[in-house]
Amino acid sequence: MTQIFQWTQSASFFERVDRLNLHGLHFQHINLCVRRAWMYLHRINFAQWNSRVATGLAHQTTHYKRDRSTVGLFGLAPDRLDWERAIVFENKGTGGAQCAVDHQVGYYALMLSIATGREWKGQVHVLTNRRWREVALDSSLLDALWHDSLALELLSQMGQVPFAAKINLCASCSLAPFCGYD
Ligand code: SF4
Numbered sequence: 001m002t003q004i005f006q007w008t009q010s011a012s013f014f015e016r017v018d019r020l021n022l023h024g025l026h027f028q029h030i031n032l033c034v035r036r037a038w039m040y041l042h043r044i045n046f047a048q049w050n051s052r053v054a055t056g057l058a059h060q061t062t063h064y065k066r067d068r069s070t071v072g073l074f075g076l077a078p079d080r081l082d083w084e085r086a087i088v089f090e091n092k093g094t095g096g097a098q099c100a101v102d103h104q105v106g107y108y109a110l111m112l113s114i115a116t117g118r119e120w121k122g123q124v125h126v127l128t129n130r131r132w133r134e135v136a137l138d139s140s141l142l143d144a145l146w147h148d149s150l151a152l153e154l155l156s157q158m159g160q161v162p163f164a165a166k167i168n169l170c171a172s173c174s175l176a177p178f179c180g181y182d
Pocket of ligand 1: 033034035036164165166167169170173174175176177179181
């Protein structure tokens with residue numbers, strides 16, 4: 001039996017998500033790199049220019065088809081849902097960027113909680129090592145998602161590409177040539 005979901009920020013969070021047309025990947029990118037998040041918010045996509053990313057996308061499309069349980073969800077793209085136990089599943093190839101992935105899955109759990117009034121949680125499955133972890137929608141994650149949404153609102157209003165320092169992720173980022181970090 002899942003618990004009733006109550007969060008005083010629900011209406012404001014939903015309004016911001018709806019107005020800015022935010023998705024799970026926004027909440028992943030904002031925890032990886034502000035420049036990447038800015039590009040994604042402004043729908044600037046370099047993936048087709050990067051052979052490694054293009055190959056990864058093709059692999060994702062052909063190997064990790066979404067479960068039928070997700071059919072009919074508008075604006076949410078998790079890999080699988082357990083409607084009875086209120087769990088949202090996300091598969092990842094590797095175990096990297098844990099915080100960013102948890103925020104993406106946490107976002108799905110939060111939106112489903114707001115929509116259904118039941119408290120959802122997330123489960124991240126790492127395909128390469130067959131491990132999984134739970135993502136609980138506790139007060140610290142709710143607070144973090146709220147601040148992510150505020151940061152995304154600020155980025156959406158920013159007309160210039162923000163500065164971003166070189167990080168480990170740059171080596172596999174499709175924007176690396178643009179940033180000069182390739
Ligand atoms: S290359 Fe690095 S700095 Fe540039 S967007 Fe990608 S992760 Fe951010």
